[in-house]
Amino acid sequence: MSLSLKKRLAAACAMGAATVLVAAVPASAHVIVQPSSVPKNATDQTFAFRVPNEDDKNSTVKVEIDFPTDHPIPSVKVAPVPGWADTIQTTKLATPIHTDDGDITDAVSQVVWTGGQITPDHFQDFTIELGALPGGTDKVVFKTLQTYSNGKIVRWIEEPQDGQPEPKNPAPVLKLTAATAATASDPDGPTPSAAASAKADPPATSTATAKASSDDSTARALGIAGIVVGVLGVVTGVVLARRGRGTGRGTSA
Incomplete structure (x- = not known):
């Protein structure tokens, strides 16, 4: 796997994880x-x-x-x-x-x-x-x-x-x-x-x-959305990794 592809994979995973963490934070309560x-x-x-x-x-x-x-x-x-x-x-x-x-x-x-x-x-x-x-x-x-x-x-x-x-x-x-x-x-x-x-x-x-904050349904919905985005980030990274390996084989042939 090339260095640039590794960087793209790491960035995609980091973006997905960050989205999960931000979305999981409950909204501030008020009176x-x-x-x-x-x-x-x-x-x-x-x-x-x-x-x-x-x-x-x-x-x-x-x-x-x-x-x-x-x-x-x-x-x-x-x-x-x-x-x-x-x-x-x-x-x-x-x-x-x-x-x-x-x-x-x-x-x-x-x-x-x-x-x-x-x-x-x-x-x-x-x-x-x-x-x-x-x-x-x-x-x-x-x-x-x-x-x-x-x-x-x-x-x-x-x-x-x-x-x-x-x-x-x-x-x-x-x-x-x-x-x-x-x-x-x-x-x-x-x-x-x-x-x-x-x-x-x-x-x-x-x-x-x-x-x-436990009854904040909005925060729960955002948390679920964040998890979905995180999964999509990981999938994107895997696809990029596979493409990189395919490109590497084509070049060596």
Whole structure:
């Protein structure tokens, strides 16, 4: 086998191996809200903010979720999380929200969890229930601050834009889809099927011990693709080797 052919074979194998290694690296996790979308007229909806710990040495010790003030949310209920204490902050509205039960002058501005820990390679679901969704918008952006035990603060506050690459630290976004048809017995609420659909993906409420990256299906798909490319690289090298030997025999004859 000629020296140049050996180099091509080595390069093909190296390219395939490198592709496998790069593709096998899981995508970086970030704070998300589950479910990520509900009908605009959904009521008494339960959501979970999943917070992964991305630090190899330090634990997450504080989570702050800011609620929008331009599209206010009047009330929230917080599910207890073992080991964590929660605080609900409210703010006075410049323009009251008019309802059949009277005007609402205060809205939720922030929910804070402290006292617990999310250790490295773990995540935690923080569950809340919204009594009503805001009107006049197609999405709700929940800017989130994550504080680690060494004092580092990760600000998940960048709003993703349609058609643009995902920002480095995206904020959790709840999308509000078209309102569902009302039923005869409940003209202001969603149909039973719509309610079931909205709650078809219930969030977990207990402390999770699985790694945040283990359920990243995208990373697994990329890993498989990388393996395929690696195999193709090896096959290409073998074909080149055989051609080289054939060329060598022809020259010597």
